[in-house]
Structure formats: structure tokens, C-alpha cells
Amino acid sequence: MKEKYNVAVVGATGAVGTKMIEMLAESTLPLNQVKLLASKRSAGKERTFKGQTLVIEELVPESFEGIDIALFSAGGSISKQFAPEAVKRGAVVVDNTSHFRMDPDVPLVVPEVNPDALKRHKGIIANPNCSTIQLMVALEPIRKAYGLDRLIVSTYQAVSGAGIHAMEELKTQATEYINGTPAEKLAANILPCGGDKKHYPIAFNALPQIDVFSDDDYTYEEWKMINETKKIMEDDGIKVVATCVRIPVLSGHSESVYIEVKEDGADVAKIKKLIETAPGAVLQDDPSQQVYPQALMSIDRKETFVGRIRKDIDIEKGFHMWVVSDNLLKGAAWNSVQIAETLHAMDLVKV
Amino acid sequence: MKEKYNVAVVGATGAVGTKMIEMLAESTLPLNQVKLLASKRSAGKERTFKGQTLVIEELVPESFEGIDIALFSAGGSISKQFAPEAVKRGAVVVDNTSHFRMDPDVPLVVPEVNPDALKRHKGIIANPNCSTIQLMVALEPIRKAYGLDRLIVSTYQAVSGAGIHAMEELKTQATEYINGTPAEKLAANILPCGGDKKHYPIAFNALPQIDVFSDDDYTYEEWKMINETKKIMEDDGIKVVATCVRIPVLSGHSESVYIEVKEDGADVAKIKKLIETAPGAVLQDDPSQQVYPQALMSIDRKETFVGRIRKDIDIEKGFHMWVVSDNLLKGAAWNSVQIAETLHAMDLVKV
Structure with missing residues (x-):
């Protein structure tokens, strides 16, 4: 050494x-x-x-x-x-x-x-890709304890994932829109994706495209989450699907995550305990006190924040959660x- | 008359x-x-x-x-x-x-x-609630043709749903943050929910709370989507679950929607055709030309815009889509x- x-x-x-x-x-x-x-x-x-x-x-x-x-x-x-x-x-x-x-x-x-x-x-x-890393930190303790049959993820991704100039573009567009420039006159040169043909404003908008589209109408960003999850967890059998969306946040990716576990016996209290003791993860989950992870509060933190953990209403082994991390740091x-x-x-x- | x-x-x-x-x-x-x-x-x-x-x-x-x-x-x-x-x-x-x-x-x-x-x-x-209405316009033609077994919705909701003052608050916070005010010093008096105890900034943030929390850790906004869907579609058997999130958009709600249909025979082309001919719905779905619904472009339009329709990767009867509408108008x-x-x-x- x-x-x-x-x-x-x-x-x-x-x-x-x-x-x-x-x-x-x-x-x-x-x-x-x-x-x-x-x-x-x-x-x-x-x-x-x-x-x-x-x-x-x-x-x-x-x-x-x-x-x-x-x-x-x-x-x-x-x-x-x-x-x-x-x-x-x-x-x-x-x-x-x-x-x-x-x-x-x-x-x-x-x-x-x-x-x-x-x-x-x-x-x-x-x-790995930013949005995959924080998902893995949150889900690995659950996978270890109960197995994962299936994941459905909708992301709320920050513009810093597209670089410094995308951050400047968001700030400029936001200022101009607030000062009266109409949406169709906002200058957009980077997002949704530097390498693609068309560019759209991100200020006060949500763009359901990150990276370019694959022939199957999923984006490469979505395929990254699907393929990387299977490789990192060393399990090609996990069903993974994603919808990746850019929102007008400077840094801090958020994810709405639905999981179905394999084994019996999981419940919200046990999953919360798993997150609490998981390396790199922080449980922020107390609805009675309005405690849940927030992108803006995750900036410059190395941890992955997990909250809003709740059981699915109909599916016995289904759970929902909200996962947030600073995409420039842990991501x-x-x-x-x-x-x-x-x-x-x-x-x-x-x- | x-x-x-x-x-x-x-x-x-x-x-x-x-x-x-x-x-x-x-x-x-x-x-x-x-x-x-x-x-x-x-x-x-x-x-x-x-x-x-x-x-x-x-x-x-x-x-x-x-x-x-x-x-x-x-x-x-x-x-x-x-x-x-x-x-x-x-x-x-x-x-x-x-x-x-x-x-x-x-x-x-x-x-x-x-x-x-x-x-x-x-x-x-x-x-009905804003986020439910646009979901119904998009899904009713699919329900009629193939039945709906299950819905999982993650929302990306605009602040105008919380009123004019919430819109002003977003603009003020965005301007102040761009001008150097740190997140913890941004004035927040309305969101996530006027009637709740704590308030958080929405500018450059995503808040996984709309309306107050129910005892089961779902928000009332989420329960509205669940209960209203069943009432409007007159089918208590549809499994519905939602994660409702406020994002820094002034007007235009977006929704990442996963559905499982009941009947065999549905495919993406047929679903696109259903949306194309559905009353009140507009298909915006051409990934090769980066055409998909966008919140900022939905403002002052009465229609519900549907795009990014694609089959789930693993589930035969599963489909994903992106549904956008002006929450102040159709909503x-x-x-x-x-x-x-x-x-x-x-x-x-x-x-």
C-alpha cells in the first residue's frame, strides 16, 4: 500500500x-x-x-x-x-x-x-449515473432483507446534472420569465440535452427527456437506471423501469420510488429501521412534523435522504418512498x- | 331550457x-x-x-x-x-x-x-381535483377499450394550484435565491400547504407534500386522486396510488403515469390512436422529434396533453405515459x- x-x-x-x-x-x-x-x-x-x-x-x-x-x-x-x-x-x-x-x-x-x-x-x-447511485443507497438494505421483485421510478432531476452552463441557463431563463419575457422567447441552448437537436426552456417547466431517445422511445437516461441497477445489484431478474424528468432545480435529484419486495414480512416500520442503519442513508420521515427529504436542503450533503415511506394501498408487498441526494456529490x-x-x-x- | x-x-x-x-x-x-x-x-x-x-x-x-x-x-x-x-x-x-x-x-x-x-x-x-381531471381525460379512452387494473401516479404539480400568492412567493424566492439569499433565509409563508404548521421554499426545490397528511402518511391530495378516480370512473376495483409533489412551475401540472390494463391486445400504437381521437386530449408523442407535453407550453390551453407513451419493459399489460394540462383551466x-x-x-x- x-x-x-x-x-x-x-x-x-x-x-x-x-x-x-x-x-x-x-x-x-x-x-x-x-x-x-x-x-x-x-x-x-x-x-x-x-x-x-x-x-x-x-x-x-x-x-x-x-x-x-x-x-x-x-x-x-x-x-x-x-x-x-x-x-x-x-x-x-x-x-x-x-x-x-x-x-x-x-x-x-x-x-x-x-x-x-x-x-x-x-x-x-x-x-454509476447520479440518479442510480442514490437509488442504490436507499434500496440495497431493503433488497438484502427482503429481495426486490420490481421497481418503478419517476425522477425529478436537477439541471446541474447537465453541467454549469445548464445551471446558468436556468437562472437566466427564470429571471427573464419573471421580468416578462414570454416562454416562446426564452433562450434555450442546452436542455433537455446538449447533444440533441431541439432545446427547450427549463425555467418553470418540466422536461420528460434526459439524454437522447433510444429507438424504443425510452431515453438513455432511463436505460442507465434500468441497466446499472441490475449490474450494481448483480441481479438481472429485478424488474426496473424509469421515467426520467428534468425540473427547474439547480442541484439535488429527487425520486418517487415504488418497490415490490420478494419476501413476506416487510412493513413500513422495518423498512424505516433498515434505512436508519444503512450506510450513507439518512431517514427523514415524520409526516406529523412535515419532515421529508427536500432537494434544496440536500445541497452539499454527502448522504442520501429517504422519506415518505408508506405501504401501497392495494399491493401487499408494495411500498412507496421519496429519495433525495445532491447529484453533484453522492451522484x-x-x-x-x-x-x-x-x-x-x-x-x-x-x- | x-x-x-x-x-x-x-x-x-x-x-x-x-x-x-x-x-x-x-x-x-x-x-x-x-x-x-x-x-x-x-x-x-x-x-x-x-x-x-x-x-x-x-x-x-x-x-x-x-x-x-x-x-x-x-x-x-x-x-x-x-x-x-x-x-x-x-x-x-x-x-x-x-x-x-x-x-x-x-x-x-x-x-x-x-x-x-x-x-x-x-x-x-x-x-374534481386538478390533478385528477387531466388523468381522467387521458385514461378514460384506455379504460373504455381495455379496462384499468391499476394506476401508479407521480405528480409534478404547479404552485398556481395553491393560489395567486403561492405564485408570487415562488417568483420572489427564485429572484432572491438567484441574487444570493441562502436557502435557509428564503421567506416561505404558504407552501407546501397554507393550512399546515411549517412552510418551506419551493424555488429550486421539490416538495413531496400537497395538502396536509392523513394519519396513514398519505396526503389528502394523494387520497383525492385515489378516491376521485374511483368515483368518476364508477369502479371501486381500480387500484390507484399516488405520490403528489409540488415543483417550481407556475402553472401546468405534469404526471408520470403507470397503468396496467385488464384486457389483452393493447399496444402503444393502439393507445396512441385512442388518445388521438379522445375528446379533450391531444397526443404529443414523437420522441424522434423530441415532441412530448411540457407544462410551460400548456398554459392557457384547455386540452390535456399526452405523450411518452411506451410499454413497460417487463409487464405485458403495463404502459407508461406523461400527462400535462393547465391546472387552472382544465384542472x-x-x-x-x-x-x-x-x-x-x-x-x-x-x-
């Missing part, structure tokens, strides 16, 4: 990269050097890390010489091109893009759920740094 | 009352006099109706002398007190509050769905005026 690590952050100026730097500063991971990498355009910009000024460098294959751990969050094509370069130079990659997630050689890890999958890594570990930056911490604890920071 | 009606609007200054006046102006209902009623505080204020200036009068029992149709939207306690006064004086009441909805003597009507229920009225007809003011038009067409404007 190394005593101290050299860590690179790829995509250091993005919404997630910025949070990765914050999370590294708070991390228990023993650090030697932290190197910030980004596109040529951002090279030369400065960031503060534990009181030191770090200058962002342009990402090139040689950037990874001497690096032990590389945290990637600069888009799938950057990961595709540069993650193998990092591994070639001896770095373990934790990749926050979707590029490697379904690769059978790449573990897809939520440290509270499937840390043992890290043992099978071949240099690259994938960070991305914190889960990536936590994977690095876990690799260290398991002595797996080696290619 | 009367040639022309005297119509009263009770709660004329509210978010729904204002839209009732607009809808009456556009209505085919033959009108003689329109009388605007509100609390003493609002008496003397003026409103324009088809180019005429109408002065709002204070609501008293005698206000209903000579009135044929009274549209109520001033809160449950006002309806409780004054609807019987109106009926006593010969008016037919269309009540937009929840007060009479589950009364077995009161028809609960969506004109596209159960107009015949109007024949049983005894002076009072209830307008409230337009449905009420449409009930009045239907009463007229069926010669039922009599107590």
Missing part, C-alpha cells in the same frame, strides 16, 4: 470536477500531489486546494505520468480516449461518464453497496472520491 | 376565479348577467368582462337571488356555508373545492368522461365552465 497518492482530476473546471476538488480536500485519502487537468481552453486557470493555488494543465496522455488515481469527469469521449492512456501509465481510473459503465470488465461501484466488485478491476472503475464527485478511498482501504490502487 | 343564464362567480379575485371569468367570456353558454362575488375585502374591485366593467360584490346569502348557475372557487368553508344558500335560491352550483366531492348525492364530473352523472344532481355538482376554471355548458346542453340547469 502506498503511503501517499498522486491524484489527477480530469475535467477540473466542470460542475462535477469542481466538487471533486472539494471532496478530495475533505477526503481521508492520503495525498501527495493533486493535478488538475482540463481542455486547452481552461489551461492556466487557477483553483485553490487546501490553501494552495493549483494551476490547471492541459490534458495530454503524458499528464498521467506518475499519477496513481485519476478521477475523470470531462465527458464520455474524453474518457474513451484518455482513460486507457492513464491506465497504461499505471493510474487507476475512476470514471464518472457513462462510457465504460456497462463494460463487463469494468466494475460499476457504489461503495456502500458493492465494494467487492472493486477487486475485479483492471484499471478502470466506473461511477458524482463524492461517490468517485469514496471509490478512491475504498480502493485505498482495500489496497487496490494498482493496475 | 332557459334562453340566457345569470351566472355568479364566487371567489372572483382568486387564481381560479380570474380564469373562470376568462372561460365564461369564451364560453358558448348563453349569458344574461355575470355577477362577481368575493369577500368583503375584495368588494368594490373591478374586473373586465367582454369589454364591460363589472364591480365585485361582497358574498352574502342574498347574492344568489335570481342566479341560475353559481361557480364556486373560494375555499371549502365558503362552499360549505354558501352553496346550500345558492341552491335554496334556485341556483345550480358547480363547486371547485373538495368539500362536496365525495358526497354520494353530489356528482363529480369531467364532462368528457361521465356527463351522465349530471342527471343525478340535486343542485350541487363537484369539480379548475375550464372544467367548471364546461360542466355549466354541459348542464345547459342536457337541459339540467334547474334545482
